[in-house]
Amino acid sequence: MEGTSLRALCGAYKSSHFLRVLGKGSMFVVEEKDEKAHNGMPTVTLLDKRPLPEDPITFLEPSTDSMSDAEVDRVLAGTKSTIKALFRDYGSVGGSVGILRNGKHTFIEFGSQDPTTNEPVDRDTIYLISSMAKPFTALAVAMLVNDSKIDISLTSPVRNFLPELQGNDFLAHTGQPITIADLLDHQSDFLRCTNLWESPNGFIPWQDVAPLLSLFQTLPRNPKFRHPHNFRHARNYSNESYALLAEMVERLTGKPWTRFIRDRILRPLGLTSTVVSLTEPEHAERGQRGSSKIALSFAVPVSETLSRLSAAHGDAAAYDVVHPWVVNNLPQLTAQCVSPSQARHAAAGTLSSTPIGAAAGIMSSARDLLRFYELFMEVYNDAEKGRDRVQAATNGTGQPTDMDRIRQGMATLYGHIKDMMAADESRTYAAGWNTVNVPWDPKSATRWPGADGDNSRRIEKSTREMGQPSSAAAEAWHFLQQQHDPDTTAPTTQKETELALFHGGNMVGATSFCLLLPARQTAVVVLCNTRGFFVDAANLAGMLLSECLFRNLPSSPSDMAALCARAAATAAHLAASYVRDLQRYELALARDYHSLTVLDTGGDGxxxxxxxxGTFQLVPGVVARVAWTAADNGNCDTKTGGSHHQLTLALNGQAAWAYPLRLKTGCSPHHKSCTMTFAMPMGELVRAGVGGNNRLEARDFEVTFRNRTATAAGGLPTQFQGLVWVFDRSWLADPHSLEGVDLGAFTFRRLSPGSPAV
Structure with a gap:
């Protein structure tokens, strides 16, 4: 195809830098290469081809954005060294970056899939995309909404499809039932149960939705939603909401949600490197030469850094001490492989077949994601221009094709996003996407645009700690925001805003990021096979590229250089903030708790x-086992388990996922109640790939043993009958939020020996 005359290919044409030609059954993306070649006719290069429904040859209008191919290349050239440094300096092993601009896909890669073999990553390398799975699940739901054979809409109450929740006040918090749209938008009043399925090595144990349904039938309401306005306008990010959506997909279609997404979304789109589950032969095939391989997973150790900081400054944990030390002394960070990794676990079909997998268990490549986002943004622009590309009548059946259904589903999601943003432009999440109008006003109450995961938590925390967004630390995060006059709250420039959609993903051994500017048909995706605890390099690199593309910075190399310098300064701030918080956490853990061993006795042996x-049950399917060893089944038999020196708590009854318990200072198991924490030193957690800012409060993981029984016959020791864990962090943030709350809702009750832990 290369060198073919555009006029020879499709006759008369409309001049634009990029043209998209929809031929019978296929889409060709063509690029003008030379106006004077072939007797004055421009030559074209076939860049991409994928199945589409039959459609006459169509030309898309050029983007209103005037950035050329050469300018996109200059953006990559101008930022590459900075992005490479972000990956290298903060320990990331490998990353794939993709940019979509006016139909052209451009890629750059850094590092390797596995440093032991030095096998490089590329645009088809498969990464765990974690929470970037949510737009796929949202699309599956939207496709069902458009299915005339299924009675469901975005306003349908959730209880219509999950009758287990019928009549539960939990679903009628404001006098209105929670709807499908509420789950898609993270506007439910579900308590966050994430800690219940996190484990030290990253495995997710729940294989069905039953434990979640049990929890939602019994948990109290989230106090955040006491006022009806908050229920409809606040953001209560919940992976569990997407698990419920996956369960609804399964009940409505009669097939696993993984199969629905594979058959109805991935295959029609030709996304061959996007994985929701693999059979054993498919998994073996991924290891063959020439196939799209799954990157190994890595985590960045923290222990050496903390030891060096302590040697230099003792217990000092003030930001003004830690920041210059990090800038000048942060050692070269070498990531360590996490095994078994969640990525490998997902690829084997175990993680991704669970309901929680619909929130975080999909894997993909940079090339596949750009294809997915490209169509997503085309549908947006079609809707904005009143075009309808659905060709239901052309396939001879009068029924929509798979591609028609995908387009209809995407159009439904965009319509919902548009409606939500029109009703409340400060809306921060809708239909599987973080939403924001850019340029963003930093004086507003919305989330920092593009900031996600650990980066977002650290920036927002520093803003709260150090003052307004104009403070030195917060100002480092400059991307996609308006500038303000220092003496007023008014922006120095008034610009028309446009919609931006973004999402990040953070799980064991993987980070990911994407940002879409639909009106410009522009997208950035960054995938990384490392959980970068010091800095989420994928997120920061993606924000840097997004800002350059948004502002057309190739026209000002000095501005692009300044932005790269700002990105490097932001990274230093993020790392210093993390090291400072790590130091505080480790000091508090050592000061307020101490380890438990079998040598701790009452003096009488x-x-x-x-x-x-023993074994304690919160609801059917959610249990905790406290034991000295993995073999004693919770009997605490020191005679058979004396070689093991740590009391442990295993959530969901899985001994292999046990956390060591530490006793709170001043407590004793001889008291009427006894408080411990299963928080761990961060060096131990990071070794398994778990950690980050959401683990840096030991009190979030405190459990209290309550309700002692009388001494049993024969002089056996008394027992605690309950174990209380208030696992939702929003309750712990405000000490008064627990006033009047029935802690029975958070009490794991002792099971008698021999009882099935179900």
């Missing part, structure tokens, strides 16, 4: 902590 041991 009896096991001092036997009253704590």
């Amino acid at each position: 009896e096991d001092y902590y036997a009253p704590c041991c």
Whole structure:
């Protein structure tokens, strides 16, 4: 195809830098290469081809954005060294970057899939995209909404499809039932149950939705939503909401949600490197030469950095001490492989077949994601211009094709996003996407645009700690925001805003980021096979590229250089903030808690902590086992388990996922109640790939043993009958939020020996 005359290919044409030609059954993306070649006719290069429904040859209008191919290349050239430094300096092993601009896909890669073999990553390398799975799940739901054979709409109450929740006040918090749209938009009043399925090595144990349904039938309401306005306008990010959506897809279609997404979305779009589950032969094939391979997963150790900081400054944890030390002394960070990784676990079909997988268990490549986002943005622009590309009548059946259904689903999502933003432009999440109008006003109450995961938490925390967004630390995060006069709250420039959609993903051994500017048909995606605890390099690199593309910075190399310098300064701030918080966390953990061993006895040879041991159940399917060893089944038998020196708590009853318990200072198992934490030193957590800012409060993981029984016959030790864990962090943020709350809703009750832990 290369070198073919555009006029010879499709006759008369409309001049523009990029033209998209929809031929029978295929889409060709063509690029004008030379106006004078072939007797004055421009030559074209076939850049991409994928199945589409039959459609006459159509030309898309050129983007209103005038950035050329050469300018896009200059953006990559001008930022490459900065992005490479972000990956290298903060320990990321490999990353794939993709840019979509006016139909052209451009890629750059850094590092390797596996440093032991030095096998490089590329545009088809498969990464765990974590929470970037949510737009796929949202699309599956929207496709069902448009299915005339299924009675469902975005306003349908959730309880219509999950009758287990019928009549539960939990679903009628404001006098109105929670709807499908509420789940898509993270506007439910579900308590966040994420800690219940996190584990030290990253495995997610729940294989069905039953435990979640049990929890939602019994948990109290989230106090954040006491006022009806908050229910409809606040953001209560919940992976569990997407697990419920996956369950609804399964019940409505009669097939696993993974199969629906594979058959109805991935295959019609030709996304061959996007994985929701793999059979054993498919998994083996991924290891063959020439196939799209799954990158290994890595985590960045923290122990050496903390040791060096302590040697230099003792227990000092003030930001003004830590920041210059990090800038001048942060050592070269070498990531370590996480095994078993969640990425490998997902690819084997175990993680991604669970309901929680619909929130975080999909894997993909930079090339596939750009294809997905390209169509998504085309549908947006079609809707904005009143075009309808659905060709239901052309396939001879009068029924929509798979591609028609995908387009209809995307149009439904965009319509919902548009409606939500029109009703409240400060809306921060809708239909599977973080939403924001850019340029963003930093004086507003909305989230920092593009900032996600650990980066977002650190920036927002520093803003709260150090003052307004104009403070030195917060000002480092400059991307996609308006500028303000220093003496007023008014922006120095008034610009017309446009919609931006973005999402990040953070899980064991992987980080990911994407940002879409639909009106400009522009997208950035960055995938990384490392959980970068010091800095989420994928997020920061993606924000840097997005800002350059948004502002057309190739026209000002000095501005692009300044922005790269700002990105490097932001990274230093993020790393210093993390190291400072790590130091505080480690000091508090050592000061307020101490480890438990079998050597801790009451002086009479009896096991001092036997009253704590046993199996406790919160609701059917959600259990906690407290034991000295993995083999004693919660009996705390020191005679058979004496070689193991740590009391542990295993969530969901899985001994292999046990956390060590630490006793709170001043507590004793001889008291009427006994408080411990299963928070761990961050060096131990990071070794398994788990950690980050959402783990840096030991009190979030405190459990309290309550309700002691009388001494049993035969002099056996007394036992605690309940274990209380208020696992939702929003309750812990405000000490008064627990006033009047029935802690029975958070009490794991002891199961008698021999009872099935179900």
